[in-house]
Amino acid sequence: MLPPESLDAALFYSRAQVYARCAFALQRDPNVAGAESLFDAALSNSLAVIVGSSWSGEEFRPKPGKDGKLKVLFSRELLDILASKARAQAVTPAGTALTAPQVRVDGIAAEWDVTGATATAVELTVTHFLDIPPEQLQPHRPEGPLGSAFRPFTPSHHIVRVDSAVLLDAIDIANGIRHGNDADGELEQRHLDALFALDAHPGLNRLLTAQIDATERDDIDADQLRVDLANDYLRLLTQDEIDRRVKAADWLAPDPFEDDGLQDCPLCGNCTLIPDGGSDSFGYNIRAGICFVCSYRRSREQAEQEAMSLRLDQLPD
Ligand SMILES: [Zn+2]
Numbered sequence: 001m002l003p004p005e006s007l008d009a010a011l012f013y014s015r016a017q018v019y020a021r022c023a024f025a026l027q028r029d030p031n032v033a034g035a036e037s038l039f040d041a042a043l044s045n046s047l048a049v050i051v052g053s054s055w056s057g058e059e060f061r062p063k064p065g066k067d068g069k070l071k072v073l074f075s076r077e078l079l080d081i082l083a084s085k086a087r088a089q090a091v092t093p094a095g096t097a098l099t100a101p102q103v104r105v106d107g108i109a110a111e112w113d114v115t116g117a118t119a120t121a122v123e124l125t126v127t128h129f130l131d132i133p134p135e136q137l138q139p140h141r142p143e144g145p146l147g148s149a150f151r152p153f154t155p156s157h158h159i160v161r162v163d164s165a166v167l168l169d170a171i172d173i174a175n176g177i178r179h180g181n182d183a184d185g186e187l188e189q190r191h192l193d194a195l196f197a198l199d200a201h202p203g204l205n206r207l208l209t210a211q212i213d214a215t216e217r218d219d220i221d222a223d224q225l226r227v228d229l230a231n232d233y234l235r236l237l238t239q240d241e242i243d244r245r246v247k248a249a250d251w252l253a254p255d256p257f258e259d260d261g262l263q264d265c266p267l268c269g270n271c272t273l274i275p276d277g278g279s280d281s282f283g284y285n286i287r288a289g290i291c292f293v294c295s296y297r298r299s300r301e302q303a304e305q306e307a308m309s310l311r312l313d314q315l316p317d
Helices: 010-028 035-054 074-089 146-150 164-178 189-200 209-234 239-252 300-314
Strands: 103-111 118-128 158-162 273-278 287-291
Touching: 010 035, 010 189, 010 209, 035 074, 035 118, 035 158, 035 164, 035 189, 074 103, 074 118, 074 164, 118 164, 158 189, 164 189, 209 300, 273 300, 287 300
Parallel strands: none
Antiparallel strands: 103 118, 118 158, 273 287
8 A cells, every 4th residue: 555645745756757857868868968967957856756755854954055945965965875874774664654755665785895985886675555564575576477467466675776886976977067177087878877777766767657758759740740741742642643542552452352451541531541560459450551642651659549539539428
C-alpha cells in the first residue's frame, strides 16, 4: 500500500519533473547546447529528491537564506550526506510512519577509496510501499519461467546506485564550463550514465515516460509533414489518374483476392492504402501502410491513434 501524501509532495514532484526533463534532453542529445547546465539542474534536483525523501529536511541548509527560505544544499554536499549516511548505516527504523514522497531505506552501503575517507559510490535499497512483510520483499525483479508473470504482485526494492566519484568529476567539469573557467575535460557518456542511473529511485522514475512522450510528439510532427506532402501530391492528380490508381491498387494488395487486403486512406479517402506494417492493439485491424493514390504513409503510431479514437467514440457517454 502506498503511503498518504504529505505537504511536500508538490515540491518533490516538481524536482522530479526538472530531473526528468533535463536528463531526457541529455539522453536524447548528449551534445545539446547548455548540456552542463542541464546536467547541473538534473543532478541537484535528483539528489534533493534522494536525500529529502529518505531523511526529511536534510537536503536543506539548517539556516534560511536572505529571503527567509531554506536553501537546498549543493550537489557536492548532498553526495557527502549520502556518504555519511552509508557510514552510519542510516536505515529507516522499523515502524516509522511514512508519508509520500518519503521512502523507507532498507539498506545503504558505500564503496570507499583507498584512504577509506571518501565514498566512490553509494548504493541505496529503498521502497515506497508500506506494510510489506520482509519475506515478500525481493531484492530484484523476478526473472524466471514465463509462468512467473502470473504470480501475485510482490513489490520489489528499488536499488539506486549513486556513482559519487563519477558525479563529482562531472560537477567539476560542468562548473568549469558554466562559469567560463578553464574546464578540465568535458562531460562524457559515463557522467551521463551515472545521472541516468539515479532514475531507478522511486521518487524519480520518469525517464521512460519522458521517452514515450517525446516519441509521440515526434510522430505527430512527422505525420504532419507526411500529410502536407501527400496533400501537395494529391493536388497534381487528375480525377482520371486517381480512378486509374484506385483500380490498379487492387493488384498491389497483400492478397488481391481478399476484400480487406486494402484499407481506407485517412487522407484521400480511397480504399487504396496498402498495408505493410503491424495492426493496432485494439483489434480494429487498422494497419500501417502507404496509399497508392496520394502517397500518404500511415505509421504504426498513427494506426494506433486512429484505433484509439475509434474506441473512444464507441465508449458510452
Ligand atoms: Zn490516400
